[in-house]
Amino acid sequence: MKISIEWLKEYFDKNLDLNDLCEKLTISGTKVETVESNKIQVTNVVTGLIEEIKPHPDAEKLVVCNVNVGDKNVQIVTGAKNMKQGDIVPVALHGAVLAGGLKIKKGKLRGVESQGMMCSEEELGIADKADGLMIMDKDTPIGVDIVEVLNTGDEIIEFEITSNRPDCLGVLGIAREIKTIYDIGMKARDTKFEVDRTQNINDILSVEVKNKNCRRYSARIIKNIKICESPKFIQNRLKNSGIKPINNIVDLTNYVMLELGQPMHAFDYDKISGKKLIVGSSKENEKFVMLDEVERELNESMICIRDDEKVLALAGVMGGKDSKVTDDTKTIVLESANFNFDIIRKTSRFLNLRTESSLRFEKNIDDNLVIDALDRFCSLVTEFSYGNVIDGTVDIVNESYKPISLNISSQYINNFLKTSISENEIIKIFTNLGMEVIQNNENFNVKIPTFRRDIFIKQDLVEEIARIYGYDKIPSLELTSVSADIGKNKRQRFIDKILNAMISLGFNQSISYSFYSPKLFDKLNIDKDSFIRNAISIKNPLGEDYSIMRTIMVPSMLDALCRNYSYSNSEVCIFEIGKTYNKDQNDNIKENNVLTIGMYGKDFDYFSIKGVVESLFEMLGISFTLERENEKFYHPGKAARIMLGKNNLGRFGSIHPYVLKNYDVDIEFFVGGIDLDKLFELYKWEKKYKQIPKYPSVGFDLSIVIDENVLVQEIEKVIKSKSGNILEKFEIFDVYKGPQIPEGKKSVSYSITFRDKCKTLNDNEVNIVVQKILEDLKNKFGAELRQ
Numbered sequence: 001m002k003i004s005i006e007w008l009k010e011y012f013d014k015n016l017d018l019n020d021l022c023e024k025l026t027i028s029g030t031k032v033e034t035v036e037s038n039k040i041q042v043t044n045v046v047t048g049l050i051e052e053i054k055p056h057p058d059a060e061k062l063v064v065c066n067v068n069v070g071d072k073n074v075q076i077v078t079g080a081k082n083m084k085q086g087d088i089v090p091v092a093l094h095g096a097v098l099a100g101g102l103k104i105k106k107g108k109l110r111g112v113e114s115q116g117m118m119c120s121e122e123e124l125g126i127a128d129k130a131d132g133l134m135i136m137d138k139d140t141p142i143g144v145d146i147v148e149v150l151n152t153g154d155e156i157i158e159f160e161i162t163s164n165r166p167d168c169l170g171v172l173g174i175a176r177e178i179k180t181i182y183d184i185g186m187k188a189r190d191t192k193f194e195v196d197r198t199q200n201i202n203d204i205l206s207v208e209v210k211n212k213n214c215r216r217y218s219a220r221i222i223k224n225i226k227i228c229e230s231p232k233f234i235q236n237r238l239k240n241s242g243i244k245p246i247n248n249i250v251d252l253t254n255y256v257m258l259e260l261g262q263p264m265h266a267f268d269y270d271k272i273s274g275k276k277l278i279v280g281s282s283k284e285n286e287k288f289v290m291l292d293e294v295e296r297e298l299n300e301s302m303i304c305i306r307d308d309e310k311v312l313a314l315a316g317v318m319g320g321k322d323s324k325v326t327d328d329t330k331t332i333v334l335e336s337a338n339f340n341f342d343i344i345r346k347t348s349r350f351l352n353l354r355t356e357s358s359l360r361f362e363k364n365i366d367d368n369l370v371i372d373a374l375d376r377f378c379s380l381v382t383e384f385s386y387g388n389v390i391d392g393t394v395d396i397v398n399e400s401y402k403p404i405s406l407n408i409s410s411q412y413i414n415n416f417l418k419t420s421i422s423e424n425e426i427i428k429i430f431t432n433l434g435m436e437v438i439q440n441n442e443n444f445n446v447k448i449p450t451f452r453r454d455i456f457i458k459q460d461l462v463e464e465i466a467r468i469y470g471y472d473k474i475p476s477l478e479l480t481s482v483s484a485d486i487g488k489n490k491r492q493r494f495i496d497k498i499l500n501a502m503i504s505l506g507f508n509q510s511i512s513y514s515f516y517s518p519k520l521f522d523k524l525n526i527d528k529d530s531f532i533r534n535a536i537s538i539k540n541p542l543g544e545d546y547s548i549m550r551t552i553m554v555p556s557m558l559d560a561l562c563r564n565y566s567y568s569n570s571e572v573c574i575f576e577i578g579k580t581y582n583k584d585q586n587d588n589i590k591e592n593n594v595l596t597i598g599m600y601g602k603d604f605d606y607f608s609i610k611g612v613v614e615s616l617f618e619m620l621g622i623s624f625t626l627e628r629e630n631e632k633f634y635h636p637g638k639a640a641r642i643m644l645g646k647n648n649l650g651r652f653g654s655i656h657p658y659v660l661k662n663y664d665v666d667i668e669f670f671v672g673g674i675d676l677d678k679l680f681e682l683y684k685w686e687k688k689y690k691q692i693p694k695y696p697s698v699g700f701d702l703s704i705v706i707d708e709n710v711l712v713q714e715i716e717k718v719i720k721s722k723s724g725n726i727l728e729k730f731e732i733f734d735v736y737k738g739p740q741i742p743e744g745k746k747s748v749s750y751s752i753t754f755r756d757k758c759k760t761l762n763d764n765e766v767n768i769v770v771q772k773i774l775e776d777l778k779n780k781f782g783a784e785l786r787q
Contacts, residue, residue: 001161003171003258004154004240011175014184018155024181028467030168031160038240039153040125042098045146046070047136048091048118050083059110065118067091070143077114082132088140089133090119099125119146126150156240163540164454166363170261173451180432180468189259193378193389196223201392205269205333209396210280211303213340214315216367217279219394220374221269222387223331225249231384243356249325249332252380254356261365262336262373263357265313269331271323274308277333279315288314289321302347303339316344316361317353332387336374338367346543364540366451367400401450408458410442416462417474429468430461494680495577498595501619502575505612507597510574512556514581517545520555523662524633536581536589549581553596554633557671558655561598562663571601577676593676597652600669606638607735609652609670613642616674622682624649626713633659640713642674644682650674697728697755698766702773703786708737708746710781715748718780722772726765728755747786 009016022032048067056062056077065076065083069091076091083089093116096104102123106115121127121134124146140149159174167173172189179186201221209217229235230251238245243254253264269275282288282298288311289295298304303315313319316339325332341364348358371393378389410423423442430437436447448455455461466474488496499509515538526532535548550556557576564572580592599609610626617624622644629639629651639653652672660669706715712732719730734749741747754766777783 001169002156002158002241003174004156004237006154007171007237007240008157008175008178011171011187012178012184013187014182016178016182021178022157025159025174025177027471028177028181029162030165030174030177033158033160035155035157037153037155040099040147040150042092042096042124042146044094044096044104045090045092045098045119045124047088047140047142047144047146047149048074049142050085050087050089053083053085056110056112058112062109062112064112067116067118068142069093074115075113076116076118077109077112078118078133080118080120080133083118083135087133088136088138088142090124090136090146092117092119092123098123124150126153154236154240163363166261166360166365166453167451168261169360169363169365170257171259173261176432176434180429183428183432189376189379190383191372191375191379193375193382195391196388197391199223199390201390201394204275204390205272205394206276207394207396208276208278209398210278212398213303213343214279214337215340215397215399216338216370217394217396218336218370218374219277220334220378220392221331221390222334222378222381223269223390225325225329225332225387226385227325227327227329228386230255247325247327248384248386249329252377252386253334255380256373256377257356257360260369260373260376261360262369263316263360264373264377265319265335265357266325267312267319267323267333267335268325268329269333270329272307272312272333273310276307277312277335278306278308279337280304280306282311282314286311290314290318291321291324292318293321296351296353299350301343302350303343305335314347315339317347317351317358318355334374334377336370336377338365338370341365342541342543349543364453366453367397368450371395401453403448403450404456405445405447406455406458406461408444408446408461410444412458413462413465416459417466417469418477419469419474421465421469425469426465429465433464433468490685491680494683495593495676497620498616498676498679499577501616502595502597505573505615507573507575507599507612510557510560510576510598512553512560512576512578513546514579515541515546515549516555516559518548519544524555524558524659525656525662526632531582534583536583551580551582553578553580553594553673554671557596557598558659558663558669561600561669561671562665565600565665565667571603573599573601593680595650595674595676597672597674598669599671600667604668604670606635606654606670609672610640613650613652613672613674620679620683621687622679625717626711628711629653632656640711647678647682648675649678649682693755693757695756695758695760697753698761698763700752700754700766700770701749702752702770703734703747703749704774704777704783705741705745705747705786706777706781706783708744710783712748714781715750715777715783718776719750719752719773722776723752723754723769726754726756726761726769728753749786 005018022035026032046069048069050065051068052066054064056064062077062079065078067074067076092098092104094106104117118133120130120132122130161168175186205221207217207219228248230245230248234251234255235245238251238254241258245251249266253266257263281300282302282304284300286298287295288298304311305313305315310322311320312323339361341362344358344361348354381387381389410426413426414420427437427439430446434449438445446461518535521533532551535551537548541547553576560574561572576596578594580594582590582592584590597609597612625643626640627643629641633656635654635656641651642649650673655669655671720727730750730752732748733751736747754761774785
């Protein structure tokens with residue numbers, strides 16, 4: 001945001017030094033990006049009186065002028081036509097430097113000596129284009145430096161306003177900061193205006209607000225409008241801030257916006273059909289020609305102001321061509337409103353159109369500015385005699401921000417900052433910032449003004465004291481303790497171990513945002529009452545697609561897999577180590593560290609991701625069992641829950657075909673999620689080593705035919721329970737359905753290794769154990785040994 005120093009100085013009697021002001025504002029948090037000057041950059045240019053004009057002896061289009069420049073007369077040859085004898089003009093003498101670096105030297109034009117050049121506004125750098133010489137007022141002194149005479153231009157400060165300080169998106173907000181920093185008085189703006197009580201706005205205009213995202217809508221009517229150019233100082237201030245002057249009425253709406261930070265709009269009253277304004281929603285694919293004469297297509301999520309027949313303005317962004325103020329306008333409807341900041345941001349992004357108005361509405365400006373802006377505009381209309389303000393104000397309030405109060409003590413502030421700031425100094429800072437303070441001994445009840453919506457907790461108040469008191473005055477303290485851990489702590493080393501393990505398994509790491517759209521829950525077919533939907537909403541989101549903190553990482557992983565699939569990657573194995581954010585029964589927020597695994601490819605199936613999980617847990621030395629997983633976004637027969645006792649460590653499986661259809665993919669995706677916080681607690685940092693076995697092992701392959709609904713986990717439980725202490729390891733090497741296997745059955749084959757630590761096993765001992773396994777499987781599941 002750009003503001004001229006001259007405009008800011010208007011609020012104060014104190015003479016503000018530019019360098020000191022910029023330094024203090026930056027240190028206090030209102031960062032000054034740049035300071036530039038638009039004063040005319042010319043040298044050796046003075047005012048001169050044309051005393052005589054004669055024709056050039058050898059050129060019909062040239063004339064020879066005798067010009068008095070104060071201490072002497074100079075002869076100048078020119079081709080200009082708009083001057084006459086007795087005019088006062090800017091004269092660039094020999095050696096002068098004009099705008100753009102043009103140097104002037106004396107010389108001859110068609111044989112006649114010319115000792116300089118008479119200048120136009122363009123050559124002086126104060127206009128983009130000029131048709132002739134600059135003719136100055138008759139009372140302009142002769143022979144005076146043109147820079148002193150014109151006294152044009154100003155130093156312009158460009159501020160970087162952070163998103164949490166929309167109150168500083170106007171001159172008034174910056175002036176409040178200056179008042180507080182210097183502890184000086186600030187002049188109030190004139191908001192008095194005359195009212196024509198022969199008419200009332202409610203008799204000639206009706207307003208209906210149908211869209212709940214319009215928080216507040218206010219309007220006034222001004223008749224007998226006089227359309228003309230704005231005063232020079234208003235035009236200059238608008239130009240300094242990057243806004244092109246249009247006419248006095250439009251300029252005043254922009255002027256008040258820059259001053260207060262509240263956007264405004266003026267409608268031509270005679271162009272409003274039915275004399276009724278309706279604040280509602282746009283229609284899908286509705287066409288609308290805006291003030292920039294570009295036709296844009298709207299959608300039903302946008303807020304618009306319309307009459308009985310047409311759209312008049314797109315709320316918070318830009319007005320329409322059909323209702324704009326022109327030279328023929330006699331009566332205007334002056335709008336000042338407040339809209340839902342999220343809707344305006346989405347509208348602006350959708351149309352790829354960012355205006356000064358949308359910039360402010362997007363930052364959630366104070367709704368109490370609405371009436372202030374109307375009053376200020378009307379006072380300027382009265383001051384400049386631009387029209388008559390009709391009695392009455394339309395003011396419809398749907399939602400209003402209520403101020404909050406915070407309790408804090410001087411002891412808390414000083415303990416926090418390690419300072420000894422007096423109670424009087426603290427009260428003075430709060431008061432200068434526009435806060436109301438009620439003191440009870442060393443305790444303060446501080447009422448926060450509605451324009452400071454960035455202050456919620458008492459630590460915010462401490463920050464306000466610190467930045468105004470001066471960070472340079474707060475003592476520096478040495479660290480009272482140093483962490484005993486040098487380098488990474490255990491949790492960080494554990495995460496590194498997980499990362500290295502996944503890379504060693506052939507996976508690539510991916511990273512995604514910690515927030516997404518609530519619509520993704522519907523794509524995953526998650527139940528409406530599921531705890532997964534109990535997400536944390538973001539107050540100031542980038543848009544609906546990033547409006548909640550993620551409660552599970554499956555949607556993020558599916559997006560990554562879909563993106564790779566759209567890039568025609570035939571086989572993908574990726575993982576992400578990230579956080580999820582959940583609420584407990586008391587609405588306390590908990591961050592969870594989660595490992596998410598994603599893969600797809602023609603050679604991958606459920607057992608592929610199961611093998612990845614088993615390999616990871618084996619590397620970590622953590623055992624687990626599997627149970628059936630019933631979450632709806634997983635395939636009902638190809639998903640498992642990872643358990644250790646009653647601890648749920650995660651889940652994995654094939655994504656349900658209905659979900660894949662929602663994502664418009666025709667290949668099977670496999671996704672898993674593992675709770676790293678629980679794994680970290682289970683991980684054993686001390687390793688125990690076993691002696692190399694003295695006695696040989698005995699291998700045995702077991703193939704059984706069993707009902708296809710029986711989980712392999714149930715089979716493995718039986719193998720473990722019936723093998724006693726001679727079971728060393730086992731692994732599944734085949735699952736088969738098809739010819740030679742009865743319908744509804746499957747063949748499951750295991751390779752089992754037995755070993756006794758104390759002796760060599762014989763065949764009889766192994767056969768006894770295998771027989772126990774087969775009998776238990778038959779009794780529990782009707783399993784048969786495959787022949």
